[in-house]
């Protein structure tokens with residue numbers, strides 16, 4: 337387990353971090369940018385759960401929203417802070433979608449992470465902090481309160497999807 341530090345590796349506008357998972361979220365594919373940003377080799381990534389790059393500053397509430405969204409066969413968008421193997425971090429703007437076989441069976445999930453708009457990082461960084469604070473007590477009430485913080489923050493902005501995509505218009 338690496339100890340997180342404050343060294344940031346910033347994505348460039350031309351960078352694209354791509355990964356694929358099976359239906360349980362275990363990695364089946366990572367591109368070179370994924371390896372470069374995570375600092376982890378392909379051999380150590382494939383077959384591992386995608387939380388191998390989970391950063392402790394990320395609230396559980398956002399991942400429950402992510403899984404709820406993709407399991408309902410919708411696409412998820414989100415600003416994500418990920419952990420590097422040297423303890424550093426990188427922010428991304430992720431788009432995660434379900435993948436289907438030719439006969440419409442769910443075969444896994446597909447993620448494309450790209451340059452995160454700085455205004456979005458500013459907004460979500462402080463929101464995630466508030467969510468982590470309420471999640472600290474580790475109860476169902478705490479998780480509900482965390483989800484409530486997320487919903488309240490985007491309610492007057494047209495909802496989560498509308499707001500998050502507005503950073504790219």
Ligand SMILES: Cc1cc2nc3c(=O)[nH]c(=O)nc-3n(C[C@H](O)[C@H](O)[C@H](O)COP(=O)(O)O)c2cc1C
Pocket residue numbers: 355356357361385386387388389390391396399402416418430432433445446447
């Ligand atoms: C296609 C796909 C991409 C994902 N990308 C990330 C990611 O970049 N970082 C991350 O921490 N979790 C990502 N997740 C979510 C993880 O599966 C996991 O839910 C999350 O890291 C929280 O882990 P935990 O439940 O063990 O706390 C992704 C999931 C899928 C299906």
